[in-house]
Amino acid sequence: MILGRGNMRGMTSGRALAAALCAVLLGGTAQAQSVEDFYKGKRLRLIVGGSAGGGYDTYARAFVRYYVRYIPGKPSVIVQNMQGAGGVLATNFIASGAVPRDGSVFATSLRTVATAPLLDPRGTKYDANKLNWIGSLANEVSLCVSWHTSPVKTFADAQKQELIVGASNGNDTEIIPAVFNNLLGTKFKIVVGYVAVGINVAMERGEVAGRCSWSWSSLLSQRPDWIRDKKINLLVLTSNKRHPDIPAEVPLIMDFARNDADRTLLEIFLLPQVMGRPYFLPDGVPAERVAALRKAFDETAKDPGMAADFKRLKLELSPVSGEEIQAMLTRVYATPPEVIARARDAMRYKGEKMVAQIKTVKTSGTVLLSIREGRQIEFKLADGKTAKTSVSGSKTKVTISGKKATRAEIKAGMTCAIEWPGPGQQARSLDCK
Structure with a gap:
């Protein structure tokens, strides 16, 4: 023993x-293995939960050029678009475990993804409170607008007569007009099925007469001439704050709240505006890397070079820190269940469900640039303007000199016959030579 x-x-x-x-x-x-050692020589992935050429994509590509300079180790970044379900598809992907939880993959997605599990959990497979929020580039101001030929010139007009608005499935272009119908008595008729930039083309063609929850920054980057040439009526600010560049006579949506209960619900729906251009990581990323990426974000937001680029691109820059976003979400997820139940009901569009029949047009252009092995092509069109189109590996028919080809085979200098809904949208076919 x-x-x-x-x-x-x-x-x-x-x-x-x-x-x-x-x-x-x-x-x-x-x-x-310090944070710097981990990121040194790494190639990070930024998943964009929006369409190529849309507002979130434009922000992301302008941002990451500067962001990598402030991340310890100065890694490189590739940007990948993953559009679908109002940004939920990309957020599900980030949270699913399909990507490493080591800080090498992060995302930006539509602002409504933060409250979707609470307000519209269908299809969501993530807990927004468990995501690591890096920050937001904009505390957004958004609007409802109508086309200049529409008889609806003001928000009060929209409470009296129908306005057909275009929307993307599942995001705030669909949700916000439904909320206004249910809470404020507007008569928006919602047509879903458009990608973000496709709504603009639909307005020009007369397919729809307006859109709601359009970020002021996206409006300025996508169609600044519409403001200059008075092509649209600014109906209401769907935000809880004003913007110095928007005329004072455009009312705030809170001006139309009929009681305190409606005002409380509107505040919940407007929360995503505060985090208008959010960036986030999956849960489980080491705390020191989350902190480093948040610090890099805050420093990037102060970079004078990026501020100048954003001004040139007409992008709003009013950053919100990751810590602030995390705290706001903690508060909103503590909202009493009966209030959330009423909010969910307010989001349901109770009119006739209409789905856009996307029309395509044909044009021609010379390839200026093939981006990411043909996933996006920049053309000089026959009218002298430049435009981009996204190219699907499965949905876009590509031929070169009459023979079936892949998008990666499209090269600068080729001339192509293009069939598409319009600039910035996915091509149906490209016949190049």
Whole structure:
């Protein structure tokens, strides 16, 4: 027994020594793998939950050029679009475990993804409170607008007569007009099925007469001439704050709230505006890397070069920190269930469900640039203007000199016959030579 105890002591001492050595070795490894060491030489992935050429995509590509300079180790970044379900598809992907939880993959998606699990959980497979929010580039101001030929010139007019508005499935271009119908008595008729920039083309063609929850920054980057040439009527600010560049006579949506209960619900729906251009990581990313990426975000937002680029591109820059976003979401997810139930009902569009029949047109152009192996092509069109189109590997028919080809085979200098809904949207076919 004494010998046994001695052996046990020896084994225990040996195990203790081994554990101590492991701790030293692991500690040394952890110390060696600093945040800078981890990111040095890495190629990060930024998943954009919106269409190529849309507002979120434009923001992301302008932002990451500067962001990598402030991340320790100065990694490179590739941008990938994953459009669908109002940004939920990309957010599900980030949260699913399909990507590493090491800080090498992050995302930007439509602002409504933060409250979707609470207000419209269908299809959501993530907990917004568990995502690591890096920050938002804009505390957004958005509007409802109508085309200049529409008899609806004001928000009060929209409470009296029908206005057909275009929308993308599942995002706030569909949700917000439904909320206004149910809470404020507007008569928006919603046509879904458009991509973001496609709503603008539909307005020009007369397919729809307006749109709601259009970010002021996106309006300025996509159609600044519509403001200059008075092509649209600014009906209402779907925000809880004004913007210095928007005429004072355009009312705030809160001006139309009929009681405190409606005002409370509107505040919940307007929360995503505060985090208008959000960036986030999956849960489980080491805390020191989350902190480093948040710090890099805050520093990037102060970069004068990026501020100048954003001004040139007419992009709003009014950053909100990741810590602020995390705190706001904690508060909103503590909202009483009966209030959330009423909010969910207010989101349901109770009119006739209409789906856009997307019309295509044909034009021609010369390829200026093939981006990401043909996933996006920039053309100089026959009218001299430049425009981009996204090219699907499965849905876009590509031919070169009459033979079936892949998008990666499209090269600068080729001339192509293009069939598409319009600039900035996915091509149906490209026949190049």
